[in-house]
Amino acid sequence: MLLRLTLLTFLLLTAMPLSAGDFKRPMPFPNLPEGISSFGAAVAGDHLYVFGGHVGRIPGNSQDSLSPHFVRLNLKTPDAAWETLPMQNSSQSPAILAWEGKIYRVGGLSFDNRQGEATVYHSLDEFSRFDPETKSWTNLPSLPKPRSSLDAAVVDGKVYVVGGWNLQGTNVMEAPWHEDALVYNLASDKGEWKPIAKPPFVKRALAVAAHDHKVWVLGGMTQSNQITSLVHAYDPKTDTWTEGPAVKGKSQFAAFALSAFGCGGKLCYTGSDGILYTLDEGKSEWVPEERLLYPRSFLRLVADEGSTLFAVAGISRSAYVPTVEAIDLAADKHAVPKLSEWPVPFAGKVVQGQIPFLTGNSLYAFGGNNSRNPHDFSKEAIVDEAYRFDLATRAVEKLPPLPSAVQSGAAFLAGERIDQSIYVLGGIANPGEKYQSADTIFRYRLRSKGWTDEVGHLPGPRSMFSVVSQGEAAWIFGGSQVTGHGGGLIAETWKWSGSPETPAEVVTEAAIPTRRRSFGAAVLNGKFYAVGGLGEESTIVDAVDVYDFEAKAWAKGTSPKVARVFPSLAVAGGKLYLSGGFAKVDGHFQKVDSVEAFDPQSNAWTVAFEKLPFDAASRTMVEYQDRLLFYGLDPEKEGIAHIALLDPAPESRDYGVEPAGGMDRGNTRSAGSELVARLMRMDRNGDGQLTKDEVGERFRPLIERADANKDGFATKEEIEASAATESPPAGPFTTDGSGDRSPERMAARALEEHDANKDGKLDRSELEAYFQSRAAERPMRRGGGGSREGNGPPREGTTGTAPASPPATAPR
Known part of the structure; x- marks a missing residue:
């Protein structure tokens, strides 16, 4: 009966369009002072405490790379700022625990060197208690031996410490790993550390949590440098270890640098996959509950005294994350979409017309227009500004200006892994006498953070088109050639390898059947979809054109419920999402509030959202880690960008979609x-x-x-x-x-x-x-040995999305 009710609830939620208020907002908290990894965290009373860690702003390992912050946040008033507390010997990878309103700190890693000096490691044996009332630290009996890369949990008033190694000096290879596990009775005034039954494993970078009066140990890395998914439980009553169900995950790294915690009668964990798992009642299987907005490793998962978990900081796609995300296990609303919004001030004049491009955690925005008049394409209005918005840290970086001012073009990523570049193609420029479509190709190198001197050229001028990556090449569809106050639509499709040595070629059979500009474009299941846009005689195109890259043929697709110009089209969860843009009502352009979803299985469009809590018509939408990311500039204030991250299906069992190639x-x-x-x-x-x-x-x-x-x-x-x-x-x-x-x-x-x-x-x-x-x-030859298989989290430059231009980027 419960299964039927859950299924019915899910069907109702997915069948009915959602309004602006039907969203979970799991990230109402202010950012931590900075992004950190390998830190300690705990909840005591109404406060979340975060201690130390490694900061992303300082490269390498040194005293300078340790976070100087010990802070707390009142979870009852999340709008309040983080409160700074007295720091005691900052370290990374400590275990931070809460018991009876006090905070306990165990072990961790420090360094005896400063930045730029050879690294000298120093695992710690420290054990201390922080009193939130007096805001003071008290030293307690030290660990028998220094220990870092450990974890710990409190079960029935006792601290259990498991895993780790003793890293001292400069030689990592000689560091001894801890084979024992320890217990300390917090209720004793004269406590001492005692060994418990020897664990059937030796590992570090593991997760330890308390659940059902037992100590649970999940994942980690073994002495042979293998990531292990094994799970064990220790029963203090019998002083015995038993094996539990192995950690799940799509990636080999799913069991590495994860975090676990007991909350609301459930044992939970999450890691780099971004999926929150709970242990089933029979303790035989991990069940996926929902996805986090941000997948993270090297995080801390903690909980309040009720049923709310908090995923704190960590590393997401190689970036240090300063955010806190809440998950309510009792809400039973895992199918409700998640939404997070934030403004980003930046020092620029641009107000519309940017060329956005997403790769990794970085959203780039090139060029644009500094006039709010949608028909102003004067030389003074078109700008050469360039920015990089960091989606993990929520910061912005101003980049060197474009070689020349441009707007309403497109961008894509190409090049070898070690030296990839973003290419900005075409657009609208004004060399001085009149505005016109451009044929330029500007190259921005990610590694050197600069523009190359050489400038390439497309086969002809083009603007307000779409570009997608497919089959090792960029495919350029649609658009128009603007000359002064005239111009025409382009049917010809170009294909370019991204190599300066090879010019773009015309793909005759791929000429777009319905000429259009300013349309939504995306690739789903090997097929290119062109939706909406402005066609002949400035009419909004209702027809959907679908190009099959394998069959090399066009077909007509199902039209959405509302035909629109300047829409965005993106893929998430195996569906196409159509957002923003303008429809023609009584001869006038009117903003479209709804977001539609196309399911290729049913070949039908449905209204996913009647209205979003922000002006979707003025924002570009792109896919970000199988989520929908919205980006736009403030319609009234100069120098303010608005970003929103929406997960339309957090109950999904997978995180992200493997690239098609x-x-x-x-x-x-x-x-x-x-x-x-x-x-x-x-x-x-x-x-x-x-x-x-x-x-x-x-x-x-x-x-x-x-x-x-x-x-x-x-x-x-x-x-x-x-x-x-x-x-x-x-x-x-x-x-x-x-x-x-x-x-x-x-x-x-x-x-x-x-x-x-x-x-x-x-x-x-x-x-x-x-x-x-x-x-x-390899004393004699290159042979033997063995590495680990698998890749780490995607880094910037390995994936790219060229979003459609936002509504105000081109003349109407």
């Missing part, structure tokens, strides 16, 4: 496969094989070696075979003998084995330890 998957390809992809982008005539003339002088020797049958051509299969034979032999970088020495494999192993403080970075001493270990593994 193409340049989005830079972090999953080996170096050999990336070289093959780069070469095949030079296939100018699209016949699936390369000649020496097509690739140029640099790659001619490679083509000659790959041309097995010596017919003067090298096919993709021949190039792949050649790349495989030229790969290095099996070495210390893989366990499968593949010899894949790609940067992502090497980086994964280096971080797993030598990132001692787990801040996601390697300092000088850690790198030295890494290379020393590699040298020891």
